[in-house]
Amino acid sequence: MNKIISIVNQKGGVGKTTTAVNLSAALGELGKKILLVDIDPQGNSTSGLGFSKKDLTFSSYDLLMGEEDVSKIIQPTKFKNLFLLPADMNLAGAELELVDMKKREARLKIGLSKIREQFDFIFLDCPPSLGLITLNALTSSDSFMVPIQCEYYALEGLSQLMATVRTVKKLYNSDLDLEGVLLTMYDSRLNLTRMVVEEVKRFFPKKVFATVIPRNVRLSEAPSFGMPIGAYDSSSSGADSYRKLAKEFIKNNK
Numbered sequence: 001m002n003k004i005i006s007i008v009n010q011k012g013g014v015g016k017t018t019t020a021v022n023l024s025a026a027l028g029e030l031g032k033k034i035l036l037v038d039i040d041p042q043g044n045s046t047s048g049l050g051f052s053k054k055d056l057t058f059s060s061y062d063l064l065m066g067e068e069d070v071s072k073i074i075q076p077t078k079f080k081n082l083f084l085l086p087a088d089m090n091l092a093g094a095e096l097e098l099v100d101m102k103k104r105e106a107r108l109k110i111g112l113s114k115i116r117e118q119f120d121f122i123f124l125d126c127p128p129s130l131g132l133i134t135l136n137a138l139t140s141s142d143s144f145m146v147p148i149q150c151e152y153y154a155l156e157g158l159s160q161l162m163a164t165v166r167t168v169k170k171l172y173n174s175d176l177d178l179e180g181v182l183l184t185m186y187d188s189r190l191n192l193t194r195m196v197v198e199e200v201k202r203f204f205p206k207k208v209f210a211t212v213i214p215r216n217v218r219l220s221e222a223p224s225f226g227m228p229i230g231a232y233d234s235s236s237s238g239a240d241s242y243r244k245l246a247k248e249f250i251k252n253n254k
Contacts, residue, residue, distance in 0.1 A: 006144040012128035015184030020125035025228030026246035028081035038087035046086040050226030061090035109140035143179035186212040
């Protein structure tokens with residue numbers, strides 16, 4: 001199976017990049033060939049896998065602009081079966097440049113079409129906004145995953161995201177489906193967490209992953225060492241949770 005999945009939420013700080021990096025790495029460990037595409041101008045997936053953004057020759061910016069062949073941009077990582085299409089600061093200006101381009105919503109889809117058959121799963125780490133880059137991601141994807149933090153205002157803004165998804169389905173990608181909602185920063189000791197879980201399950205019936213991602217210090221430390229959590233601290237609760245999520249993800253995609 002070849003599948004492209006956007007990891008998207010216009011709110012920042014919900015565990016989007018953490019999920020992109022660690023789910024990709026966990027699936028690679030399970031024998032799946034994975035490409036992680038960093039299309040967030042902050043480039044946190046890129047640095048989280050040990051790459052220096054200033055040393056990059058090409059990035060996802062070049063792919064969106066159609067200026068470079070995708071195979072030249074993809075980088076092997078130090079982690080099993082995991083490849084990266086990195087981001088750099090050039091991406092910050094891409095929204096403005098895309099406005100006047102032909103097929104501006106399909107630039108990413110066109111670029112990825114040449115290599116999608118080479119990978120089992122391609123994950124797109126989207127920026128925390130609903131601009132043209134995220135529109136490109138949703139247009140090119142088979143499904144989208146929504147990380148939601150177990151905190152107050154968790155569902156704030158999600159109606160806007162789902163409205164954007166409905167527009168994309170109507171105009172550009174009728175097959176786009178919800179892969180699932182992932183609960184992050186989970187703390188079972190808090191009443192608020194349980195309330196948020198109930199609210200999310202009401203909002204997304206039958207679409208919430210059984211696996212939850214806990215609050216975990218090691219998980220927040222790993223990016224500063226340029227490693228997924230499985231490589232940084234394999235015995236941590238964060239690593240265990242992403243391994244469970246990877247298995248659940250594979251089961252859902254059989």
